[in-house]
Amino acid sequence: MTGGRIGIVGAGAFGTALAVTLARDGRDVALWLRDAERAWKMQEKRENEARLAGVLFPENVSVTADLDGICDADAVLLCLPMQVLSGFLIGSGKALSGRPLVACCKGIDLERLTGPSAIISNEVPSARSAVLTGPSFAADIAMGLPTALTLACREAGLGETLQQQLSTATLRLYLTDDVAGAELGGALKNVIAIAAGIVIGAGLGESARAALMTRGYAEMTRLALAFGARAETLGGLSGLGDLVLTCTSAQSRNFRFGVALGSGQAFDPSVTVEGAATAKAVSNLGKKRGIDLPVTRMVAALIDGHIDLPNAIQTLLSRPLKKE
Numbered sequence: 001m002t003g004g005r006i007g008i009v010g011a012g013a014f015g016t017a018l019a020v021t022l023a024r025d026g027r028d029v030a031l032w033l034r035d036a037e038r039a040w041k042m043q044e045k046r047e048n049e050a051r052l053a054g055v056l057f058p059e060n061v062s063v064t065a066d067l068d069g070i071c072d073a074d075a076v077l078l079c080l081p082m083q084v085l086s087g088f089l090i091g092s093g094k095a096l097s098g099r100p101l102v103a104c105c106k107g108i109d110l111e112r113l114t115g116p117s118a119i120i121s122n123e124v125p126s127a128r129s130a131v132l133t134g135p136s137f138a139a140d141i142a143m144g145l146p147t148a149l150t151l152a153c154r155e156a157g158l159g160e161t162l163q164q165q166l167s168t169a170t171l172r173l174y175l176t177d178d179v180a181g182a183e184l185g186g187a188l189k190n191v192i193a194i195a196a197g198i199v200i201g202a203g204l205g206e207s208a209r210a211a212l213m214t215r216g217y218a219e220m221t222r223l224a225l226a227f228g229a230r231a232e233t234l235g236g237l238s239g240l241g242d243l244v245l246t247c248t249s250a251q252s253r254n255f256r257f258g259v260a261l262g263s264g265q266a267f268d269p270s271v272t273v274e275g276a277a278t279a280k281a282v283s284n285l286g287k288k289r290g291i292d293l294p295v296t297r298m299v300a301a302l303i304d305g306h307i308d309l310p311n312a313i314q315t316l317l318s319r320p321l322k323k324e
């Protein structure tokens, strides 16, 4: 499909990659960032040097710091980190009233303990929401490598329209109405990816990583089913697919953060690591709902410095033996 006008909020790595791939496929794209001077420079330079260096913008990408520039778009993609989404919508959501808003962030809000679609419904009640999630590194999308994602939307008609508007020759969107499953899979896989990174960073071996990924997947499924998700969604792109990608690739920031934690190295605090806040949020959710989440709880405790690595490993290994 070609044509249509897409607005993108957030010129980070992911927002920029989506802007470029959608524009190459014929959409007019307006890419919004919060700083007017940087927006002007990016518009002139035709490149996002800070977040996606080396990828030139097609001429049908325009960069703006004015939300009026995107409020008439057919769909607006919210490509902000999870923990800033509510603040952005409280401050600026009014400008996006009535628009289809597609959350592209992965995580659970630490204060509200909800995913992005509930934040959108609360802060912009007139908006029609969807969630775009699944296994994809921004660099791969920007290079035009084949990528498949999940588009989750409760409204059948809107979901089908967005699926057409946001799929390209190399970006293939699969549709589901299981928003809870898609959101929770995307949020939790980042926590498990941190744990997988810790395992590798601490030198515990590939076998331990495979065990961790499998038990982590059981944990993701347990939590998601308790929130009304369907098991098949967790077994799809937004759950298992993204878990595999993120736990096994050094391109992943969550995985690299875990490696640093496991090997006692420092990690640049300016890098977006969604799983860190989400580990705490999900740990709190689990406590509230009485759901056993041993891996998530341990990741949250390690990040907060409430436990050291040898004790964390010992605690996980000494849990009572049980049926798989």
Ligand SMILES: NC(=O)C1=CN([C@@H]2O[C@H](COP(=O)(O)OP(=O)(O)OC[C@H]3O[C@@H](n4cnc5c(N)ncnc54)[C@H](OP(=O)(O)O)[C@@H]3O)[C@@H](O)[C@H]2O)C=CC1
Residues within 6 Å of the ligand: 010, 011, 012, 013, 014, 015, 033, 034, 035, 051, 079, 080, 081, 082, 084, 087, 088, 104, 105, 106, 107, 136, 137, 138, 139, 271, 272, 274
């Ligand atoms: N990168 C990837 O490969 C993928 C990322 N995602 C998801 O996309 C989301 C965004 O990630 P990503 O693009 O990588 O993140 P980046 O760290 O690359 O960029 C974050 C962007 O958010 C902006 N931002 C931060 N705080 C605010 C705020 N308060 N108001 C307005 N803008 C703000 C930053 O702007 P500024 O520069 O001004 O600080 C920056 O443009 C995450 O949830 C991530 O999980 C999903 C799939 C792949």
Ligand SMILES: O=C(CO)COP(=O)(O)O
Residues within 6 Å of the ligand: 106, 134, 135, 136, 137, 190, 193, 242, 245, 246, 251, 252, 253, 254, 255, 272, 273, 274
């Ligand atoms: O979500 C992603 C891949 O699907 C990106 O992972 P990171 O945020 O860990 O880099």
